Amino acid sequence: MNANQLSQLLENEESEDIPEYPRRRRSLAKTEKKDLESLVLFTSLSRKSKKKIKKTESVVIDEILQHSNPSLVGDEQTFSPTFKSSRHERGWIMEYLEPFFKQQMITDVISRVKGGKEANVYCCRAFPGLGAELVAAKIYRPRMFRSLRNDSLYREGRIVLDDQGKEVHNDKALHAVTKGSAYGKELSHTSWLGHEYLTLERLHAAGADVPKPYSSDQNTILMQYLGEEYQSAATLNEVHLPSRSKAKNLFDRMIHNVDLMMANKCIHGDLSAYNILYWQGEVLIIDFPQAVNPKNNRSSFEIFKRDLTRLCQYFQRYDIQSNPVELAQYLWKKHGYNTMMIDSNTDWNDNGRVLPE
Ligand SMILES: Nc1ncnc2c1ncn2[C@@H]1O[C@H](COP(=O)(O)OP(=O)(O)OP(=O)(O)O)[C@@H](O)[C@H]1O
Numbered sequence: 590m591n592a593n594q595l596s597q598l599l600e601n602e603e604s605e606d607i608p609e610y611p612r613r614r615r616s617l618a619k620t621e622k623k624d625l626e627s628l629v630l631f632t633s634l635s636r637k638s639k640k641k642i643k644k645t646e647s648v649v650i651d652e653i654l655q656h657s658n659p660s661l662v663g664d665e666q667t668f669s670p671t672f673k674s675s676r677h678e679r680g681w682i683m684e685y686l687e688p689f690f691k692q693q694m695i696t697d698v699i700s701r702v703k704g705g706k707e708a709n710v711y712c713c714r715a716f717p718g719l720g721a722e723l724v725a726a727k728i729y730r731p732r733m734f735r736s737l738r739n740d741s742l743y744r745e746g747r748i749v750l751d752d753q754g755k756e757v758h759n760d761k762a763l764h765a766v767t768k769g770s771a772y773g774k775e776l777s778h779t780s781w782l783g784h785e786y787l788t789l790e791r792l793h794a795a796g797a798d799v800p801k802p803y804s805s806d807q808n809t810i811l812m813q814y815l816g817e818e819y820q821s822a823a824t825l826n827e828v829h830l831p832s833r834s835k836a837k838n839l840f841d842r843m844i845h846n847v848d849l850m851m852a853n854k855c856i857h858g859d860l861s862a863y864n865i866l867y868w869q870g871e872v873l874i875i876d877f878p879q880a881v882n883p884k885n886n887r888s889s890f891e892i893f894k895r896d897l898t899r900l901c902q903y904f905q906r907y908d909i910q911s912n913p914v915e916l917a918q919y920l921w922k923k924h925g926y927n928t929m930m931i932d933s934n935t936d937w938n939d940n941g942r943v944l945p946e
Pocket residue numbers: 702703705706707708709710725727800812813814815816821822823824863864866875876877
């Protein structure tokens with residue numbers, strides 16, 4: 590390779606989309622005439638190392654914003670959310686909510702209901718015809734920027750779902766999940782969200798008090814919103830119920846929901862007053878990605894008992910006394926699940942695992 594060919598090669602590479610690379614390239618070009626051999630060596634090393642350059646979060650956001658030219662939809666409408674966010678957040682909104690705008694499911698993003706480590710929830714205006722005025726959009730943070738909750742306890746016995754919500758059978762892909770490679774983690778992330786969506790679908794169809802799911806993609810779930818514009822429903826732990834009898838009605842309703850979920854092979858797995866929305870007497874149980882099937886997970890009875898314990902503890906403040914362990918055993922047997930699991934002395938939990946708080 591001569592110097593001309595080399596500079597041609599370098600010029601071609603200048604256009605590539607790797608942020609740190611052009612800066613390096615300039616300093617490289619200055620030395621061009623000095624030592625051709627070392628330049629060629631350097632170039633090949635640069636090529637190798639540039640593959641390893643990780644894009645920072647802000648670079649990714651810049652790219653999203655650059656590529657999210659307002660697109661034309663229907664009669665020339667553009668996606669221009671009312672909600673004013675930081676540049677950083679706007680990146681997520683454009684990338685993950687614009688597709689729902691294009692599919693004519695939402696027309697606007699009104700406010701951020703809550704932002705957390707795992708997901709942000711937004712209140713959106715629904716497209717006329719969707720059957721609701723407002724919808725909630727839960728955007729999971731993309732796996733690479735999200736602090737992953739330790740989900741191995743809940744994953745046991747669960748099928749892996751792809752981005753279409755279909756079971757993954759491919760051995761290599763399943764091995765990647767077990768191994769925890771980058772691809773495997775990506776698949777786990779998609780599967781985690783897929784389980785939340787499918788669980789909502791199943792439980793909503795069964796008549797449980799859960800948000801109606803409308804649509805989802807790799808990072809987002811669109812579902813029924815509880816609350817009104819600029820005021821979302823509180824979580825039950827933030828509410829003061831007006832009387833003991835109202836609290837008792839609500840307690841009975843929650844137990845009815847748990848019963849219904851058990852009939853549909855579903856244990857919430859993180860049930861507490863923090864995951865129950867309350868709005869003018871209406872309730873919705875939310876946040877299902879970790880839901881487990883009582884038949885497929887060796888820790889399922891322990892998980893179930895913990896759910897009921899937290900629920901009963903909350904209602905104690907209204908002087909509603911109950912025995913969560915007996916209740917758990919009763920419902921477990923009622924639905925015909927393996928009674929061996931109820932005996933805490935059996936060693937089915939042989940990994941020595943303890944439930945996280
Ligand atoms: N359908 C909905 N309608 C109204 N508000 C909602 C809805 N879904 C979620 N929210 C709001 O968003 C918050 C977070 O939702 P969710 O619990 O599903 O996500 P999360 O990432 O698990 O958050 P956290 O870690 O706080 O539990 C809820 O506490 C509630 O305030």
